[in-house]
Amino acid sequence: MPTFSYRAISEDGGAVDGALTAENYQVALRMLEDKSLTAVNVTEGVVGGRSILGRKKRVKLRFLTAFYSQLADLLRAGVPMLRALDVLARQNSSPVLTEIIKDVREEVAGGAALADAMEKHPNAFKELHSSMVRAGERGGFLEEVLSRLSSFAERQDELRNKLFGSMIYPAVLLFVGTVVVIFLMTFVVPKLREQLRAENLNVLSYAVFGACDILLNYYPYLIVGALVAFFGITSVFKTEWGKVTADRVRLKAPVFGKIYTVVAVCRFCRILGTMLHNGVPILQSLKISKDSAGNSILADQIERAAESVRKGESLSKPLGESGLFPIDTLDMIAVAEESNNLENVLIQIADTNEARTARQIDLAVRLIEPMLLVGMAVVVLCIALALLLPILTMSSAAMSGA
Numbered sequence: 576m577p578t579f580s581y582r583a584i585s586e587d588g589g590a591v592d593g594a595l596t597a598e599n600y601q602v603a604l605r606m607l608e609d610k611s612l613t614a615v616n617v618t619e620g621v622v623g624g625r626s627i628l629g630r631k632k633r634v635k636l637r638f639l640t641a642f643y644s645q646l647a648d649l650l651r652a653g654v655p656m657l658r659a660l661d662v663l664a665r666q667n668s669s670p671v672l673t674e675i676i677k678d679v680r681e682e683v684a685g686g687a688a689l690a691d692a693m694e695k696h697p698n699a700f701k702e703l704h705s706s707m708v709r710a711g712e713r714g715g716f717l718e719e720v721l722s723r724l725s726s727f728a729e730r731q732d733e734l735r736n737k738l739f740g741s742m743i744y745p746a747v748l749l750f751v752g753t754v755v756v757i758f759l760m761t762f763v764v765p766k767l768r769e770q771l772r773a774e775n776l777n778v779l780s781y782a783v784f785g786a787c788d789i790l791l792n793y794y795p796y797l798i799v800g801a802l803v804a805f806f807g808i809t810s811v812f813k814t815e816w817g818k819v820t821a822d823r824v825r826l827k828a829p830v831f832g833k834i835y836t837v838v839a840v841c842r843f844c845r846i847l848g849t850m851l852h853n854g855v856p857i858l859q860s861l862k863i864s865k866d867s868a869g870n871s872i873l874a875d876q877i878e879r880a881a882e883s884v885r886k887g888e889s890l891s892k893p894l895g896e897s898g899l900f901p902i903d904t905l906d907m908i909a910v911a912e913e914s915n916n917l918e919n920v921l922i923q924i925a926d927t928n929e930a931r932t933a934r935q936i937d938l939a940v941r942l943i944e945p946m947l948l949v950g951m952a953v954v955v956l957c958i959a960l961a962l963l964l965p966i967l968t969m970s971s972a973a974m975s976g977a
Contacts, residue, residue, distance in 0.1 A: 580592075580593070580617075580618050580674075581593060581603070581607060581612075581614060581615075581616065581617045581618070582614075582615045582616045583607055583612035583613055583614050583615055584612065584613040584615060585611065585612055585613075586611050590615075591612060593674075593677050603617055604617065633671075633698045633699065634669060634671055634672045634675070634698075634699045635669070635732075636728045636729075636731055636732035636735070637729075637732055638668060638669040638672050639672070639699075639700075639704075639724075639728050640725050640728040640729045640732060641668065641725075642663060642672060642676070643721045643722070643724040643725035643728065644721070644722065644725035645663055646659055646660075646663060646721050647718045647719075647721035647722045647725065649662060649663075650717060650718045650721070651718045656683060656689065657680060657683060657684055660676055660679060660680035660683065661680060663676050664676040664677045664680060671699070672699065675696050675699050678692075678695070678696070679692040679693060679696070682695065688709065688712055689708055689712060689717075690705045690706070690708040690709035690712060691705075691709075693705040693708060702863050704724055706850065706855055706859065706863055707720050707723070707724060707849065707850060707853050707855060708720060708721070708724070710850075710853050710854040710855045711853060711854075713854075716853070716854075719853075720853050723849060723852070723853060727845065727846075727849055730845070730929070731842075734838070734929060734932075734933075737933060737936065738838075738936065741936050741937065741940045742940070744940070744944065745940065745943045745944055745947055748944065748947050748948070748951075749947055752947065752950075752951035752954075755951070755955070756951070756954055756955070756958075757790070759955070759958050760783075760786065760787045760790050760958070761787070761790060761791060764783065764784070764787045764958065764961075764962065765787060765791070767962050768784060768787070770966075771962075771965045771966070771969070772965070772969065775965040775968040775969050776965050777961075777964055777965065779957060779960055779961045779964070780961040780962070780964070780965055782957075782961070783957065783958055783961035783962075784961070818871055819871050819872070822870045822871045822872050822873075823872055825870065826839075826870065826872060826873075826899065831939060833935075834932055834935050834936060834939065836899055837901075837928055837931070837932045837935075838929075838932055839870050839873050839899075840873070840899065840900055840901070840904065840928065841924070841925045841928045841929050841932065842925075843864050843873065843877065844904075844921040844922070844924045844925040844928075845921070845922060845925035846860075846863065846864045847860050847861065847864040847918075847921050848917070848918045848919070848920070848921030848922040848924075848925065849918075849922065850863065850864070851917060851918035851921070852918040852919070852922070857884060858881060858884065858885060861877060861878075861880065861881040861884065862881065864877060865877040865878050865881065872899070873897070873899055876893065876894065876896075876897035876899060877894075879893045879896075879897075880893040880894050889909065889912055890908060890912060890917075891905050891908040891909040891912060894908065901928075904924055904928070907920050907923075907924055908920065908921070908924075
C-alpha cells in the first residue's frame with residue numbers, strides 16, 4: 576500500500592505532521608478523521624524533500640542502535656508493540672528515523688509483522704536486520720534479537736568511526752602540506768625568480784621553475800583535467816567491470832589491502848554468526864551475508880560456499896579455496912562445524928580479528944604520518960635548494976669580484 580505524508584490540525588488547534596499507509600487518498604483522509612484530525616495537506620510518498628520509505632536518505636547507525644535498544648527495553652518491560660513504537664516516534668533525535676517509525680507503526684497497526692514493515696524501508700533497515708527480526712518474531716525471542724541488533728550496529732559504528740577517525744590527521748596533514756606548496760610555488764618562487772640570473776641556475780632550479788610555470792599558466796587546464804579524470808574514474812567504477820576491479824585492488828593494496836580483507840571477513844563472520852544464533856536458516860544467512868560482505872570478490876566466494884552447503888558439503892573448504900580467509904580462521908570454522916557450534920565461533924572470530932585489526936589500523940596510521948611529513952619536507956627542501964643555491968652562487972661571485 577502507498578504511504579502518505581500529511582499535515583493536519585488537531586482538536587486543540589495544534590499542527591500535526593506525520594505519515595500513514597492507506598489504500599488510496601480517500602482512505603487516508605478517513606483515517607485522519609478517525610484520529611480527530613483535520614487534514615490540511617496530504618501527499619503521497621514524500622515529506623519535506625525526503626522519501627518516507629527511506630530510499631533517499633539513510634539512517635545513521637547510532638540512531639538505529641538507540642532505536643533497537645530502546646524498543647527491546649520497552650518490549651521486555653511489557654509495553655505493547657504499538658505503544659512502544661508510539662513512544663519512540665515521539666523522539667526527535669533523527670527526523671528521518673522518526674518518520675520511518677511512524678510509518679512502521681501504521682503498518683503494524685494494520686496487521687503487518689514488524690519485519691514486513693521494516694522491509695519497506697530498505698535504506699533504513701537492511702535485509703540482515705529485517706530477517707533477524709522475522710526470526711525473532713517467529714521464535715518468540717524478539718527482545719533478544721533487538722538487543723543483539725543494537726550491539727551489532729554499535730560495533731559496526733565503532734569500527735567505522737575508528738577507520739574515519741584514524742584518517743583525519745593524515746588527511747589534514749596532506750591538505751595543509753598541499754596548500755603550503757601551492758603558496759610557495761605561486762607567490763614566493765615567482766618573486767624570488769626575478770632576482771636570479773640565468774647563469775646561476777642549476778638543474779633543480781629549472782625543474783622547480785618549470786613546475787611553477789605550469790601551475791601558473793595552465794592551472795585552468797589542470798583543474799579541468801582533474802575534474803574530468805575524477806568523473807571519468809567515478810563513471811568507470813560504477814560499471815560492473817569497474818566495481819570488480821576496485822574490489823580486487825582493495826583486497827590486494829599494500830598495507831591497507833590486508834586490513835580491508837580482514838575487516839570484510841570479520842563483517843561476514845559476525846553477520847553469519849549473529850543470524851545463525853537467532854534462528855535464521857544457514858542458506859538464507861549465507862545469502863544475506865554475501866550481500867552484506869561489501870566486496871564482490873568475497874561475495875562470489877561466499878556464494879560458492881553456499882552452493883557447497885546446499886549440496887551437504889562443509890563451509891570451510893570453499894572458503895579456504897578463495898585465499899581470502901586466514902588459515903587460523905578456516906581451522907576454527909572447520910572445528911566449529913564438526914562440534915555444531917558454528918554461530919558462537921563465528922562471533923568469537925569477529926571479536927578477535929576486529930581487536931587485532933584495530934591495532935593494525937593504529938600502526939598503519941602511525942606509518943603514514945611520518946611518511947607524509949618526510950614527503951612534504953623533501954618537496955619544501957627541493958624548492959628551498961632551487962632558490963638558495965643560485966643566491967649563494969651570486970653571493971660568492973660578488974665577493975670574489977670585490
